[in-house]
Amino acid sequence: IAGITQAPTSQILAAGRRMTLRCTQDMRHNAMYWYRQDLGLGLRLIHYSNTAGTTGKGEVPDGYSVSRANTDDFPLTLASAVPSQTSVYFCASSPGQGAYEQYFGPGTRLTVT
């Protein structure tokens, strides 16, 4: 089934540890995004990539990094996790080139203790 997969589904992580959240899409979409969802704040953009090989900063990029080595994968790395990064993380993709509706993965629930 075409779509976006995220891994892990959930994770409990000790503060100071490094963690990579994985995101893969099989729709050959050009653009990919990472959002975090916090209660009462909706979704906020962390990083984005309009095409393979390029990335950009979103609204809340501090403490996160991304790479886009190919079209399908867009991993999000927390170099040294802090409790304020406890959240639900959603990856999304869109076709780009005039079609910008976004399709979301099922999310990763991350708890930093």
Add this chain to the structure above:
Amino acid sequence: GNSVTQMEGPVTLSEEAFLTINCTYTATGYPSLFWYVQYPGEGLQLLLKATKADDKGSNKGFEATYRKETTSFHLEKGSVQVSDSAVYFCALLDTGRRALTFGSGTRLQVQP
């Protein structure tokens, strides 16, 4: 910068009642507008969209009209069902980043 404001929830309705969830936005120009729905434990699903002024997006009985005069994109449904219980997000497309700016979400609870 861009922003989206939604009415606070939860909105609690009886089955077959009329639904309105208000959404207003602030943006430069005329961005594309979207409504997404999130069912419990799931990711967001695109519900409907409108790309220019006076466009009406519709899907599954839901409708929203792009009103540039009032910078609004209110979501409506004539007769809600229990299965419509979810969180609804209004969003606009940031044409620079080509990413979405979301409202804070409105939880809808439909009672039988």
